[in-house]
Amino acid sequence: MALILGIESSCDETAAAVIDGNGTTLAARIVAQRIASQDEEHRPYGGVVPEIAARAHVEVLGPMVEAVLADAGMTLDDVDAIAATAGPGLIGGVMVGLVTAKALAMAADKPLVAVNHLEGHALSPRLADPTLQYPYLLLLVSGGHCQILEVAGVGQYRRLATTIDDALGEAFDKTAKILGLGYPGGPAVERLAREGNPKSVPLPRPLVGSGEPHFSFAGLKSAVMRAKDAGIHADADIAASFQQAALDCVVDRTRIALAAAAPGMTALVVAGGVAANAALRGALEALAAEHGLPLVAPPPKLCTDNAAMIGWAGAERFALGYTDPLDVAARPRWPLDDNAAPVRGAGVKA
Ligand code: KG4
Ligand code: ZN
Secondary structure: OOEEEEEEOOOOEEEEEEEEOOOOOHHHHEEEEEEEEOHHHHHHHOOOOHHHHHHHHHHHHHHHHHHHHHHOOOOHHHOOEEEEEEEOOOHHHHHHHHHHHHHHHHHHOOOEEEEEHHHHHHHHHHHHOOOOOOOEEEEEEOOOOEEEEEEEEOOEEEEEEOEOOOOHHHHHHHHHHHOOOOOOHHHHHHHHHOOOOOOOOOOOOOOOOOOOOOEOOHHHHHHHHHHHHHOOOOHHHHHHHHHHHHHHHHHHHHHHHHHHOOOOOOOEEEEOHHHHOHHHHHHHHHHHHHOOOOEEOOOHHHHOOOOHHHHHHHHHHHHOOOOEOOOOOOOOOOOOOOOOOOOOOOOOOO
16 A cells, blocks of 8 residues: 555645555545635635635644544554645645645654645546556646646656636636626636527637647636626626637647647546536547547546645655655745746746
Protein backbone atom coordinates (compact mmCIF):
# COMPACT_ATOMS: atom_id res chain seq x y z
CA MET A 1 0.00 0.00 0.00
CA ALA A 2 1.12 3.56 -0.69
CA LEU A 3 -1.08 5.61 1.58
CA ILE A 4 -0.92 9.35 1.12
CA LEU A 5 -2.59 12.05 3.20
CA GLY A 6 -3.53 14.88 0.80
CA ILE A 7 -4.29 18.47 1.80
CA GLU A 8 -5.79 21.24 -0.36
CA SER A 9 -6.26 24.89 0.66
CA SER A 10 -5.30 27.05 -2.33
CA CYS A 11 -8.60 28.80 -2.86
CA ASP A 12 -11.98 28.56 -1.11
CA GLU A 13 -12.23 24.84 -0.38
CA THR A 14 -10.55 23.25 2.61
CA ALA A 15 -10.05 19.57 1.89
CA ALA A 16 -8.24 16.49 3.15
CA ALA A 17 -8.14 12.96 1.77
CA VAL A 18 -6.43 9.62 2.29
CA ILE A 19 -5.40 8.07 -1.02
CA ASP A 20 -4.20 4.53 -1.70
CA GLY A 21 -1.84 4.94 -4.63
CA ASN A 22 -1.93 1.19 -5.34
CA GLY A 23 -5.71 0.99 -5.62
CA THR A 24 -6.86 -0.26 -8.99
CA THR A 25 -10.28 1.43 -9.00
CA LEU A 26 -11.41 4.94 -8.12
CA ALA A 27 -13.32 3.56 -5.14
CA ALA A 28 -10.26 1.74 -3.82
CA ARG A 29 -8.00 4.73 -4.39
CA ILE A 30 -10.03 7.23 -2.36
CA VAL A 31 -9.91 5.66 1.10
CA ALA A 32 -11.54 8.73 2.68
CA GLN A 33 -12.08 12.36 1.81
CA ARG A 34 -13.61 15.45 3.36
CA ILE A 35 -14.24 18.87 1.92
CA ALA A 36 -15.54 22.11 3.42
CA SER A 37 -16.65 24.85 1.08
CA GLN A 38 -16.41 28.48 2.13
CA ASP A 39 -19.18 29.61 -0.25
CA GLU A 40 -21.26 31.05 2.60
CA GLU A 41 -18.38 33.17 3.92
CA HIS A 42 -17.59 34.66 0.50
CA ARG A 43 -21.11 34.97 -0.93
CA PRO A 44 -21.81 38.48 0.48
CA TYR A 45 -18.74 39.76 -1.42
CA GLY A 46 -19.49 38.07 -4.76
CA GLY A 47 -16.06 36.44 -4.88
CA VAL A 48 -13.28 34.96 -2.77
CA VAL A 49 -11.80 37.30 -0.16
CA PRO A 50 -8.23 36.07 0.52
CA GLU A 51 -8.08 37.01 4.23
CA ILE A 52 -11.43 35.39 4.96
CA ALA A 53 -10.32 32.28 3.05
CA ALA A 54 -7.04 31.93 4.98
CA ARG A 55 -8.76 32.34 8.35
CA ALA A 56 -11.41 29.77 7.45
CA HIS A 57 -8.73 27.27 6.39
CA VAL A 58 -6.98 27.74 9.76
CA GLU A 59 -10.20 27.02 11.65
CA VAL A 60 -11.22 23.97 9.66
CA LEU A 61 -8.09 22.12 8.55
CA GLY A 62 -6.70 20.64 11.78
CA PRO A 63 -9.92 18.94 12.90
CA MET A 64 -10.60 17.90 9.29
CA VAL A 65 -7.28 16.02 9.05
CA GLU A 66 -8.10 14.17 12.29
CA ALA A 67 -11.58 13.36 11.00
CA VAL A 68 -10.47 12.05 7.62
CA LEU A 69 -7.86 9.81 9.24
CA ALA A 70 -10.58 8.51 11.56
CA ASP A 71 -12.86 7.93 8.54
CA ALA A 72 -10.04 5.86 7.02
CA GLY A 73 -9.60 3.96 10.30
CA MET A 74 -5.99 5.14 10.52
CA THR A 75 -3.58 7.31 12.40
CA LEU A 76 -0.83 9.44 10.92
CA ASP A 77 1.60 6.58 11.58
CA ASP A 78 -0.18 4.51 8.94
CA VAL A 79 0.38 6.89 6.02
CA ASP A 80 3.52 6.76 3.88
CA ALA A 81 3.72 10.44 2.98
CA ILE A 82 1.92 13.74 3.35
CA ALA A 83 1.10 15.73 0.21
CA ALA A 84 -0.12 19.31 0.20
CA THR A 85 -0.78 21.98 -2.38
CA ALA A 86 2.25 24.32 -2.38
CA GLY A 87 0.85 26.66 -5.08
CA PRO A 88 -0.30 28.27 -7.23
CA GLY A 89 -3.16 29.97 -5.44
CA LEU A 90 -4.01 32.50 -2.75
CA ILE A 91 -0.77 32.58 -0.79
CA GLY A 92 -2.37 32.81 2.69
CA GLY A 93 -4.45 29.71 2.09
CA VAL A 94 -1.62 27.78 0.46
CA MET A 95 0.59 28.52 3.48
CA VAL A 96 -2.04 27.24 5.92
CA GLY A 97 -2.16 23.87 4.15
CA LEU A 98 1.56 23.61 3.51
CA VAL A 99 2.57 24.58 7.06
CA THR A 100 0.05 22.09 8.45
CA ALA A 101 1.50 19.37 6.21
CA LYS A 102 5.05 20.26 7.28
CA ALA A 103 4.12 20.11 10.96
CA LEU A 104 2.44 16.72 10.52
CA ALA A 105 5.39 15.41 8.50
CA MET A 106 7.82 16.54 11.17
CA ALA A 107 5.74 15.20 14.06
CA ALA A 108 5.18 11.78 12.46
CA ASP A 109 8.57 11.61 10.70
CA LYS A 110 6.98 11.16 7.28
CA PRO A 111 8.12 12.49 3.90
CA LEU A 112 6.51 15.63 2.50
CA VAL A 113 5.38 15.96 -1.11
CA ALA A 114 4.78 19.53 -2.31
CA VAL A 115 2.12 19.37 -5.03
CA ASN A 116 1.41 21.89 -7.77
CA HIS A 117 -2.37 22.45 -7.60
CA LEU A 118 -2.51 22.45 -11.42
CA GLU A 119 -0.76 19.07 -11.47
CA GLY A 120 -3.50 17.88 -9.12
CA HIS A 121 -6.09 18.86 -11.73
CA ALA A 122 -3.91 17.56 -14.58
CA LEU A 123 -3.53 14.06 -13.08
CA SER A 124 -7.07 13.84 -11.63
CA PRO A 125 -8.31 12.03 -14.79
CA ARG A 126 -5.78 9.26 -14.07
CA LEU A 127 -7.15 8.96 -10.54
CA ALA A 128 -10.66 8.60 -11.94
CA ASP A 129 -9.78 6.35 -14.89
CA PRO A 130 -7.06 3.78 -14.09
CA THR A 131 -6.77 2.91 -17.80
CA LEU A 132 -5.71 6.43 -18.85
CA GLN A 133 -2.10 6.33 -20.10
CA TYR A 134 0.40 9.09 -20.90
CA PRO A 135 0.67 11.04 -23.14
CA TYR A 136 -2.71 12.80 -23.32
CA LEU A 137 -3.98 16.18 -24.43
CA LEU A 138 -5.38 18.09 -21.47
CA LEU A 139 -7.84 20.97 -21.50
CA LEU A 140 -7.44 22.52 -18.04
CA VAL A 141 -10.31 24.89 -17.32
CA SER A 142 -10.80 26.38 -13.86
CA GLY A 143 -11.51 29.71 -12.22
CA GLY A 144 -7.90 30.84 -12.53
CA HIS A 145 -6.57 28.87 -15.49
CA CYS A 146 -7.46 28.07 -19.06
CA GLN A 147 -4.80 26.06 -20.81
CA ILE A 148 -4.23 23.20 -23.23
CA LEU A 149 -1.26 21.00 -22.38
CA GLU A 150 0.39 17.83 -23.58
CA VAL A 151 0.82 15.66 -20.50
CA ALA A 152 3.68 13.23 -21.12
CA GLY A 153 4.21 12.14 -17.52
CA VAL A 154 4.50 13.41 -13.96
CA GLY A 155 6.12 16.85 -14.20
CA GLN A 156 6.25 16.62 -18.00
CA TYR A 157 4.06 19.28 -19.55
CA ARG A 158 4.13 21.20 -22.81
CA ARG A 159 1.73 24.11 -22.95
CA LEU A 160 0.10 24.57 -26.34
CA ALA A 161 -2.37 27.29 -25.36
CA THR A 162 -3.35 29.69 -22.63
CA THR A 163 -5.73 32.61 -22.22
CA ILE A 164 -4.70 36.12 -23.11
CA ASP A 165 -7.18 37.59 -20.61
CA ASP A 166 -9.83 35.78 -18.55
CA ALA A 167 -10.00 32.09 -17.64
CA LEU A 168 -13.10 30.14 -18.72
CA GLY A 169 -14.38 29.72 -15.15
CA GLU A 170 -13.85 33.43 -14.60
CA ALA A 171 -16.03 34.15 -17.65
CA PHE A 172 -18.78 31.96 -16.17
CA ASP A 173 -18.40 33.68 -12.78
CA LYS A 174 -18.54 37.17 -14.31
CA THR A 175 -21.58 36.27 -16.40
CA ALA A 176 -23.25 34.99 -13.23
CA LYS A 177 -22.49 38.28 -11.52
CA ILE A 178 -23.91 40.31 -14.44
CA LEU A 179 -27.08 38.20 -14.31
CA GLY A 180 -27.30 38.49 -10.53
CA LEU A 181 -26.93 34.74 -10.01
CA GLY A 182 -24.53 35.07 -7.10
CA TYR A 183 -21.44 33.13 -6.20
CA PRO A 184 -20.11 30.64 -7.21
CA GLY A 185 -21.35 31.35 -10.70
CA GLY A 186 -20.50 28.47 -13.02
CA PRO A 187 -23.09 25.94 -11.85
CA ALA A 188 -25.77 28.68 -11.66
CA VAL A 189 -25.14 29.79 -15.25
CA GLU A 190 -25.26 26.18 -16.43
CA ARG A 191 -28.59 25.64 -14.64
CA LEU A 192 -30.18 28.80 -16.06
CA ALA A 193 -28.80 28.09 -19.55
CA ARG A 194 -30.90 24.91 -19.69
CA GLU A 195 -34.04 27.10 -19.72
CA GLY A 196 -32.86 29.47 -22.46
CA ASN A 197 -32.35 29.56 -26.21
CA PRO A 198 -28.62 29.43 -27.06
CA LYS A 199 -29.24 31.10 -30.43
CA SER A 200 -31.28 34.05 -29.19
CA VAL A 201 -28.57 36.57 -28.25
CA PRO A 202 -25.83 37.30 -30.81
CA LEU A 203 -22.48 37.14 -29.00
CA PRO A 204 -18.87 37.14 -30.27
CA ARG A 205 -16.57 34.08 -30.38
CA PRO A 206 -13.17 35.70 -29.65
CA LEU A 207 -10.16 34.18 -31.48
CA VAL A 208 -12.25 31.51 -33.22
CA GLY A 209 -10.51 30.69 -36.50
CA SER A 210 -7.08 31.92 -35.41
CA GLY A 211 -4.20 29.56 -36.13
CA GLU A 212 -2.85 29.30 -32.59
CA PRO A 213 -5.09 27.64 -30.01
CA HIS A 214 -5.10 30.45 -27.41
CA PHE A 215 -8.21 31.68 -25.60
CA SER A 216 -9.80 35.07 -24.94
CA PHE A 217 -13.03 35.68 -23.03
CA ALA A 218 -12.90 39.37 -22.03
CA GLY A 219 -14.77 40.52 -25.16
CA LEU A 220 -17.45 37.90 -24.62
CA LYS A 221 -17.99 39.08 -21.06
CA SER A 222 -18.34 42.71 -22.23
CA ALA A 223 -20.89 41.60 -24.83
CA VAL A 224 -22.85 39.77 -22.13
CA MET A 225 -22.89 42.99 -20.12
CA ARG A 226 -24.22 44.96 -23.10
CA ALA A 227 -26.87 42.31 -23.77
CA LYS A 228 -28.04 42.54 -20.16
CA ASP A 229 -28.04 46.37 -20.23
CA ALA A 230 -30.15 46.35 -23.41
CA GLY A 231 -32.96 45.03 -21.25
CA ILE A 232 -34.64 43.10 -24.08
CA HIS A 233 -33.39 39.57 -23.44
CA ALA A 234 -34.52 37.04 -20.87
CA ASP A 235 -31.70 36.15 -18.47
CA ALA A 236 -32.02 32.47 -19.40
CA ASP A 237 -31.47 33.36 -23.07
CA ILE A 238 -28.37 35.39 -22.18
CA ALA A 239 -27.03 32.52 -20.05
CA ALA A 240 -27.69 29.95 -22.79
CA SER A 241 -26.19 32.16 -25.51
CA PHE A 242 -23.14 32.92 -23.37
CA GLN A 243 -22.54 29.25 -22.62
CA GLN A 244 -22.92 28.35 -26.30
CA ALA A 245 -20.48 31.07 -27.38
CA ALA A 246 -17.95 30.02 -24.74
CA LEU A 247 -18.23 26.35 -25.71
CA ASP A 248 -17.88 27.20 -29.42
CA CYS A 249 -14.61 28.95 -28.53
CA VAL A 250 -13.38 26.01 -26.46
CA VAL A 251 -14.21 23.44 -29.13
CA ASP A 252 -12.58 25.50 -31.91
CA ARG A 253 -9.44 26.15 -29.84
CA THR A 254 -9.16 22.52 -28.76
CA ARG A 255 -9.56 21.37 -32.36
CA ILE A 256 -6.56 23.52 -33.34
CA ALA A 257 -4.58 22.12 -30.41
CA LEU A 258 -5.41 18.53 -31.39
CA ALA A 259 -3.94 19.24 -34.83
CA ALA A 260 -0.83 20.82 -33.27
CA ALA A 261 -0.22 18.13 -30.65
CA ALA A 262 2.56 15.58 -30.90
CA PRO A 263 1.47 12.25 -32.38
CA GLY A 264 0.39 9.46 -30.06
CA MET A 265 -2.04 11.20 -27.70
CA THR A 266 -4.09 8.46 -26.06
CA ALA A 267 -7.08 10.63 -25.16
CA LEU A 268 -8.58 14.09 -24.98
CA VAL A 269 -8.86 14.90 -21.30
CA VAL A 270 -10.69 17.72 -19.54
CA ALA A 271 -10.12 18.72 -15.92
CA GLY A 272 -10.57 21.69 -13.58
CA GLY A 273 -13.75 23.17 -12.16
CA VAL A 274 -15.44 24.01 -15.47
CA ALA A 275 -15.06 20.37 -16.54
CA ALA A 276 -18.04 19.77 -14.25
CA ASN A 277 -20.18 21.49 -16.93
CA ALA A 278 -22.30 18.87 -18.73
CA ALA A 279 -22.68 20.90 -21.93
CA LEU A 280 -18.90 21.28 -22.16
CA ARG A 281 -18.41 17.56 -21.66
CA GLY A 282 -20.94 16.82 -24.40
CA ALA A 283 -19.28 19.19 -26.87
CA LEU A 284 -15.82 17.75 -26.15
CA GLU A 285 -17.12 14.21 -26.44
CA ALA A 286 -18.15 14.94 -30.03
CA LEU A 287 -14.81 16.62 -30.81
CA ALA A 288 -12.82 13.70 -29.39
CA ALA A 289 -14.89 11.24 -31.41
CA GLU A 290 -14.07 13.24 -34.58
CA HIS A 291 -10.42 12.47 -33.87
CA GLY A 292 -11.00 8.84 -32.91
CA LEU A 293 -10.03 9.55 -29.30
CA PRO A 294 -11.87 8.84 -26.06
CA LEU A 295 -12.84 11.82 -23.91
CA VAL A 296 -11.78 11.31 -20.31
CA ALA A 297 -13.40 13.60 -17.75
CA PRO A 298 -13.33 12.95 -14.01
CA PRO A 299 -16.66 12.83 -12.17
CA PRO A 300 -17.81 16.44 -11.47
CA LYS A 301 -16.87 16.21 -7.77
CA LEU A 302 -13.25 15.54 -8.74
CA CYS A 303 -13.24 18.44 -11.25
CA THR A 304 -13.72 21.21 -8.70
CA ASP A 305 -11.05 21.67 -6.05
CA ASN A 306 -10.60 18.68 -3.74
CA ALA A 307 -7.88 16.90 -1.78
CA ALA A 308 -8.22 13.52 -3.50
CA MET A 309 -6.53 14.93 -6.60
CA ILE A 310 -3.73 16.42 -4.46
CA GLY A 311 -3.25 13.09 -2.66
CA TRP A 312 -3.24 11.29 -6.01
CA ALA A 313 -0.66 13.64 -7.55
CA GLY A 314 1.33 13.12 -4.34
CA ALA A 315 1.03 9.35 -4.78
CA GLU A 316 2.26 9.52 -8.37
CA ARG A 317 5.21 11.68 -7.31
CA PHE A 318 5.99 9.54 -4.27
CA ALA A 319 6.00 6.39 -6.41
CA LEU A 320 8.74 8.00 -8.52
CA GLY A 321 10.76 8.88 -5.43
CA TYR A 322 10.00 12.60 -5.48
CA THR A 323 9.75 14.15 -2.02
CA ASP A 324 10.45 17.69 -0.83
CA PRO A 325 12.45 19.22 2.03
CA LEU A 326 10.53 20.65 4.97
CA ASP A 327 11.66 24.16 4.04
CA VAL A 328 10.03 24.02 0.59
CA ALA A 329 8.41 27.39 -0.16
CA ALA A 330 4.79 28.15 -1.03
CA ARG A 331 4.52 29.54 -4.57
CA PRO A 332 1.71 31.94 -5.49
CA ARG A 333 2.65 31.46 -9.17
CA TRP A 334 3.82 28.07 -10.43
CA PRO A 335 3.34 27.26 -14.13
CA LEU A 336 3.23 23.60 -15.18
CA ASP A 337 5.38 24.34 -18.23
CA ASP A 338 8.25 26.63 -17.19
CA ASN A 339 9.42 26.87 -20.78
CA ALA A 340 6.16 28.16 -22.26
CA ALA A 341 6.75 31.48 -23.98
CA PRO A 342 4.63 34.41 -22.84
CA VAL A 343 1.69 35.05 -25.16
CA ARG A 344 1.16 38.48 -26.67
CA GLY A 345 -1.57 40.30 -24.82
CA ALA A 346 -1.44 37.88 -21.90
CA GLY A 347 -1.72 39.35 -18.42
CA VAL A 348 -0.79 37.83 -15.09
CA LYS A 349 -3.02 34.82 -15.58
CA ALA A 350 -0.82 33.32 -18.32
O1 KG4 B 1 -10.94 24.10 -10.15
P1 KG4 B 1 -11.82 25.02 -9.37
O2 KG4 B 1 -12.71 24.43 -8.32
O3 KG4 B 1 -10.98 26.15 -8.68
C1 KG4 B 1 -9.88 26.74 -9.30
O4 KG4 B 1 -8.77 26.14 -9.20
O5 KG4 B 1 -10.11 27.80 -9.94
O6 KG4 B 1 -12.69 25.81 -10.44
C2 KG4 B 1 -13.67 26.72 -10.06
C3 KG4 B 1 -14.30 27.31 -11.29
C4 KG4 B 1 -15.23 28.48 -10.98
O7 KG4 B 1 -14.97 29.52 -11.90
C5 KG4 B 1 -16.61 27.88 -11.20
O8 KG4 B 1 -17.59 28.84 -11.57
C6 KG4 B 1 -16.34 26.90 -12.32
O9 KG4 B 1 -15.10 26.33 -11.97
N1 KG4 B 1 -17.39 25.87 -12.41
C7 KG4 B 1 -18.23 25.75 -13.45
C8 KG4 B 1 -19.11 24.69 -13.13
N2 KG4 B 1 -18.77 24.19 -11.90
C9 KG4 B 1 -17.70 24.93 -11.48
N3 KG4 B 1 -18.33 26.45 -14.59
C10 KG4 B 1 -19.31 26.10 -15.47
N4 KG4 B 1 -20.20 25.09 -15.23
C11 KG4 B 1 -20.14 24.37 -14.08
N5 KG4 B 1 -21.02 23.38 -13.85
ZN1 ZN C 1 -8.44 24.30 -8.93
